[in-house]
Amino acid sequence: MTSTVDTPADAARPAAPSGLLTVARAPRWLRYALLAAGLLVAFWLPNGLYPAVAVDILCWALFAVAVDLLLGFTGLMSFGHAAFWGTSAYVTGLVAIHVGLPFPAAVLAGALTAALLAVPIGYLAVKRTGIYFAMVTLAFAQMVYYVANEWRSVTQGENGLQGVPRELFGLDLSDDYYFYYAILPIVLLGLLAAWRIVHSPFGRVLVGIRDNPARARALGYPVHRYKLTAFVLSGFIAGLGGGLFAVGHRFVSLEVLHWTTSGKAVIVVVLGGIGTLWGGVLGAAIVVRLEDWLSFSGFETIGLVTGGIFVLVVLLFRRGIWGSVAALAHRWWASRRR
Amino acid sequence: MTGFLQNTFNGLVSGAFYALLALGLAVIFGMLRVVNFAHGAFYMLGAFGAYVLLSEAGVPFWAALAIMPVGLGLLGMALERAFIHRLTRLDPLYNFLLTFGLTLILQDLVKLRYGVQSSPYATPSALSGSVDFGIFDFPTYRVFILGFAVAVCVGVWWVLTRTRIGMVVRASTERPELTRAFGINVGRWVTPVFGFGIGLAGLAGVLAAPMRAVNPLMGADLIIVVFAVVVIGGLGSIFGSVAAGFGIGLVQAWGEAYLSQFPIVSQTIVFIVMAVVLLWRPAGLFGREEAPA
Numbered sequence: 150m151t152s153t154v155d156t157p158a159d160a161a162r163p164a165a166p167s168g169l170l171t172v173a174r175a176p177r178w179l180r181y182a183l184l185a186a187g188l189l190v191a192f193w194l195p196n197g198l199y200p201a202v203a204v205d206i207l208c209w210a211l212f213a214v215a216v217d218l219l220l221g222f223t224g225l226m227s228f229g230h231a232a233f234w235g236t237s238a239y240v241t242g243l244v245a246i247h248v249g250l251p252f253p254a255a256v257l258a259g260a261l262t263a264a265l266l267a268v269p270i271g272y273l274a275v276k277r278t279g280i281y282f283a284m285v286t287l288a289f290a291q292m293v294y295y296v297a298n299e300w301r302s303v304t305q306g307e308n309g310l311q312g313v314p315r316e317l318f319g320l321d322l323s324d325d326y327y328f329y330y331a332i333l334p335i336v337l338l339g340l341l342a343a344w345r346i347v348h349s350p351f352g353r354v355l356v357g358i359r360d361n362p363a364r365a366r367a368l369g370y371p372v373h374r375y376k377l378t379a380f381v382l383s384g385f386i387a388g389l390g391g392g393l394f395a396v397g398h399r400f401v402s403l404e405v406l407h408w409t410t411s412g413k414a415v416i417v418v419v420l421g422g423i424g425t426l427w428g429g430v431l432g433a434a435i436v437v438r439l440e441d442w443l444s445f446s447g448f449e450t451i452g453l454v455t456g457g458i459f460v461l462v463v464l465l466f467r468r469g470i471w472g473s474v475a476a477l478a479h480r481w482w483a484s485r486r487r
Numbered sequence: 488m489t490g491f492l493q494n495t496f497n498g499l500v501s502g503a504f505y506a507l508l509a510l511g512l513a514v515i516f517g518m519l520r521v522v523n524f525a526h527g528a529f530y531m532l533g534a535f536g537a538y539v540l541l542s543e544a545g546v547p548f549w550a551a552l553a554i555m556p557v558g559l560g561l562l563g564m565a566l567e568r569a570f571i572h573r574l575t576r577l578d579p580l581y582n583f584l585l586t587f588g589l590t591l592i593l594q595d596l597v598k599l600r601y602g603v604q605s606s607p608y609a610t611p612s613a614l615s616g617s618v619d620f621g622i623f624d625f626p627t628y629r630v631f632i633l634g635f636a637v638a639v640c641v642g643v644w645w646v647l648t649r650t651r652i653g654m655v656v657r658a659s660t661e662r663p664e665l666t667r668a669f670g671i672n673v674g675r676w677v678t679p680v681f682g683f684g685i686g687l688a689g690l691a692g693v694l695a696a697p698m699r700a701v702n703p704l705m706g707a708d709l710i711i712v713v714f715a716v717v718v719i720g721g722l723g724s725i726f727g728s729v730a731a732g733f734g735i736g737l738v739q740a741w742g743e744a745y746l747s748q749f750p751i752v753s754q755t756i757v758f759i760v761m762a763v764v765l766l767w768r769p770a771g772l773f774g775r776e777e778a779p780a
Binding site: 226240270274276281284285287288289291292295300408409415419451452453455456457458460463467 | 489519522570574575577578579580581583584585587588589590591592594595599682707708711714715717718722730749750755756758759761762765766770
């Protein structure tokens with residue numbers, strides 16, 4: 150009885166266009182052209198946007214791709230990824246302040262800590278699937294939030310960590326414009342890592358588990374271990390984003406661990422398109438830009454807008470932006486070939 | 488000893504709130520397969536509604552106790568028809584996301600109108616003071632909450648197991664196709680059951696108004712603890728959800744009293760219990776084993 154509910158890949162799952170398939174069928178020149186266009190936009194971004202917003206977009210892009218790795222390619226909806234984003238933000242901040250390492254090393258320390266935290270949380274959470282997985286991850290993230298709130302001697306509680314330095318071998322990165330180009334290689338490496346994971350044999354097994362866990366198990370794949378590995382990798386990538394976010398803002402507050410942050414990461418992915426990887430990047434750009442614009446124009450109840458986007462996307466636009474475009478393009482290619 | 492009894496009593500009182508909320512979640516989940524994230528928001532609306540009714544219309548507590556659950560239940564039914572209904576055939580995650588979005592909207596609407604500061608709500612005069620139990624005495628209002636919540640839980644249990652409506656609801660929960668084959672219109676019960684669950688959340692909110700700070704965010708953190716409660720109890724089991732609600736209230740109160748030198752532990756004890764339950768019985772204490780996935 151419960152089995153019909155508890156398998157996320159049951160027949161009721163809407164035919165989300167697997168990004169894997171559509172991208173694989175798109176002609177090679179188109180894929181390279183898209184990649185080139187994406188890189189061009191990435192290099193141009195801080196010239197067209199307020200650089201601090203561009204930095205935020207990069208961090209959230211990593212966060213979204215990390216969540217999509219689980220939601221889109223493993224069939225697990227983590228509603229508690231703020232735990233990894235936020236833990237890494239705090240560890241990065243603490244390492245940068247107290248040890249004085251260059252910021253990439255501090256971010257790496259943060260992301261590794263996040264991955265380490267993902268081991269026990271993931272171990273417990275993958276025992277459940279579907280909606281329960283979402284509730285369990287949400288609860289554990291809240292636990293991390295409470296710990297950070299109580300552990301004031303380390304996290305400074307409500308005041309937050311102030312003055313996180315942007316140290317990089319004496320370079321002056323205080324201008325967000327230059328800082329953007331300093332973190333761009335790290336972000337691209339993170340995105341490349343996610344792309345490699347999805348297109349590796351390991352990633353194929355994950356998709357197999359998403360679509361039919363029972364069959365994957367019957368074929369001899371240790372399903373729990375695969376899910377846990379994906380969870381830890383995802384925690385690491387989310388941690389990369391969170392660490393960069395901390396250095397970018399030179400400040401870490403409890404908000405990085407709050408459940409609204411976890412929820413925002415999921416909506417960014419759904420808006421961009423579940424299981425499309427690059428859709429998450431697009432969703433991050435849109436949501437971050439929109440929130441910046443709203444707060445700039447003095448709109449205080451942002452939840453009204455993000456909540457509204459949530460409701461509209463889930464009701465009318467479940468494929469997300471990238472997913473819809475990919476589906477249209479796919480249909481067009483298919484009709485031409487006939 | 489007096490201290491222990493006092494802590495136990497307070498634990499049962501906060502457990503009563505968890506139990507009422509978990510009961511609503513479990514009833515809705517049973518019928519619709521929807522985990523309602525907005526449950527905490529409806530709890531908040533219940534408390535806020537009671538506050539607004541009293542301060543702006545002079546409606547007393549007792550009337551609010553009847554008006555708010557019914558009003559919110561109707562609102563819940565409208566939302567079910569308008570939104571949730573459209574997604575029940577899909578993966579339950581979509582309704583989880585939808586109700587998450589609704590939570591943000593409802594919270595911010597209240598924030599927009601009333602701000603984020605907490606509003607005081609006076610305890611009704613008939614329930615002020617305290618009851619003397621010989622060696623210790625308790626605030627009358629808390630005794631009332633506990634009794635009322637237990638009565639509601641027993642009442643729901645009675646309706647579900649002893650009445651024809653309850654039998655239809657349970658049958659549609661367990662075997663919807665088979666129930667349909669017996670000529671029972673399962674779909675007819677979906678919306679009322681959703682409204683009923685929301686009404687329970689509103690009821691808990693009204694009960695909370697005189698005891699807890701009434702503010703737009705009061706339901707948000709609570710609902711996450713209630714999620715942990717239903718994972719512990721097993722969401723498929725109505726009895727399990729209620730029992731886990733009271734149990735977690737007790738554990739939390741004892742933790743706060745006897746582990747106060749470790750604030751990190753006493754604050755997170757619910758989640759520690761949840762971790763242990765996941766290790767020991769992944770389906771929850773009263774839940775049935777899932778098909779391996």
